[in-house]
Amino acid sequence: MVIQTEGLSFSFGNQQVVKSLSLQVPAGSIYGFLGPNGAGKTTTIKMLLNLLKTGQGSIRVFGLELQSNRIEILKQIGSLIEQPAIYLHLTGRENLMNRAMLLQVSDAKVDEMLKLVQLTNAADKKAGQYSLGMKQRLGIALALLNDPKLLILDEPTNGLDPNGIIEIRELLVRLVATGKTVFISSHLLAEIEKMATHVGIINNGQLMFQGTIGDLQNISQPLISIETDNTVDAANLLTRNNFIVTEVGQDHLYVPFISKQQIGEINSLLVQNGVTVYGINKQHKDLERLFLDITTTSNLI
Numbered sequence: 010m011v012i013q014t015e016g017l018s019f020s021f022g023n024q025q026v027v028k029s030l031s032l033q034v035p036a037g038s039i040y041g042f043l044g045p046n047g048a049g050k051t052t053t054i055k056m057l058l059n060l061l062k063t064g065q066g067s068i069r070v071f072g073l074e075l076q077s078n079r080i081e082i083l084k085q086i087g088s089l090i091e092q093p094a095i096y097l098h099l100t101g102r103e104n105l106m107n108r109a110m111l112l113q114v115s116d117a118k119v120d121e122m123l124k125l126v127q128l129t130n131a132a133d134k135k136a137g138q139y140s141l142g143m144k145q146r147l148g149i150a151l152a153l154l155n156d157p158k159l160l161i162l163d164e165p166t167n168g169l170d171p172n173g174i175i176e177i178r179e180l181l182v183r184l185v186a187t188g189k190t191v192f193i194s195s196h197l198l199a200e201i202e203k204m205a206t207h208v209g210i211i212n213n214g215q216l217m218f219q220g221t222i223g224d225l226q227n228i229s230q231p232l233i234s235i236e237t238d239n240t241v242d243a244a245n246l247l248t249r250n251n252f253i254v255t256e257v258g259q260d261h262l263y264v265p266f267i268s269k270q271q272i273g274e275i276n277s278l279l280v281q282n283g284v285t286v287y288g289i290n291k292q293h294k295d296l297e298r299l300f301l302d303i304t305t306t307s308n309l310i
C-alpha cells in the first residue's frame with residue numbers, strides 16, 4: 010500500500026471532523042476520495058501531507074510511519090491543495106523554471122512537464138492569462154517537477170468546464186501509466202467514476218465505503234427515471250410485468266437500469282396501458298442516493 014491509515018481522527022475544538030479512517034491506497038492506483046462538501050476530505054489530505062498534526066491514529070506512506078520519516082516521505086509526494094501557488098505575472102515556463110531552480114532539477118525537466126500537461130504552446134504566456142484549467146495543469150506540472158511517486162490532489166477539477174475536466178482526467182491516466190499513484194478528492198461521483206481504479210467514500214468524517222471501482226459500480230448502478238401522470242398506477246403495472254421498482258415519488262418512479270432496450274419496453278408498456286409518460290431517461294445516482302444504498306448493503310465499513 011502507498012497510503013495506509015489506521016483509526017485516523019481529527020477534531021477542530023470539540024467538533025470531530027475525521028473519524029477513525031482506515032484508508033488503503035494501493036500502488037499504481039487512481040484513488041478517488043469522494044465526499045460532499047464539508048465531509049472532511051481536505052482535513053484528511055492535510056494530515057497525509059503533515060500540514061495538520063494527526064489527532065489520533067496512524068499514517069503510513071510508502072510503508073513508513075509519517076511522523077518519524079516525514080522528510081523522506083514528503084520528498085516523494087507532489088501535491089495540489091486549494092489554489093495552485095502560481096506567480097500570475099510570470100509565464101508558465103518561468104513559474105516552472107523558478108521551482109526547478111529551487112529543487113535543483115534540470116531545465117529539460119521543465120520542457121518535459123510542459124509537454125506532459127500540454128502547455129508547451131502556452132509556455133511563454135503569462136500565467137495570469139491562463140484559463141482555470143490551464144492554471145490547474147500548471148499547478149500539477151509544478152507538483153510533478155521532482156518526479157514524485159505519489160500525487161495528492163484536492164478537488165483539482167473544481168470550477169473547471171467539461172473540457173478542462175477531461176484534460177485533467179486524461180493527464181492523470183497518463184501519469185498512472187508511468188507508474189505513479191494518484192490520490193484525488195472530489196465531491197462529484199460521476200467524475201470519480203470515470204477515472205478512478207479505487208474509491209473511498211467519506212461522509213461526516215466517516216469512511217462509508219472503500220473498494221475497487223468495480224465494487225462501487227455494483228452499488229451505484231444507474232436508474233431509469235420515469236416521469237408520469239400517475240406514478241402509483243405505473244409502478245403497479247411495471248411490477249406486474251416483472252420490472253423492479255425501487256422508488257415511487259409524486260411525479261417520478263425509478264427502475265434499475267439494465268439496457269436501452271429495457272427503456273423502450275417500459276415506455277411502450279406504460280403508453281399502451283394508458284399511462285402518460287412525460288419523460289424517461291437513464292440517470293446516474295447522486296452521492297445522496299448512493300449513501301442510502303451503501304448504508305443498506307454489506308459494503309458498509
Ligand SMILES: Nc1ncnc2c1ncn2[C@@H]1O[C@H](COP(=O)(O)OP(=O)(O)OP(=O)(O)O)[C@@H](O)[C@H]1O
Pocket residue numbers: 021026044045046047048049050051052053164196
Ligand atoms: N480551520 C478550521 N477550523 C474549524 N473548523 C474547520 C476548519 N477547517 C475545516 N473545518 C470544518 O471541518 C469540517 C471538514 O472540512 P473539510 O474542509 O475537511 O471538508 P471537505 O470534505 O474538504 O469539504 P470541502 O470540499 O468543502 O473543502 C467542516 O465542517 C469544516 O467546517
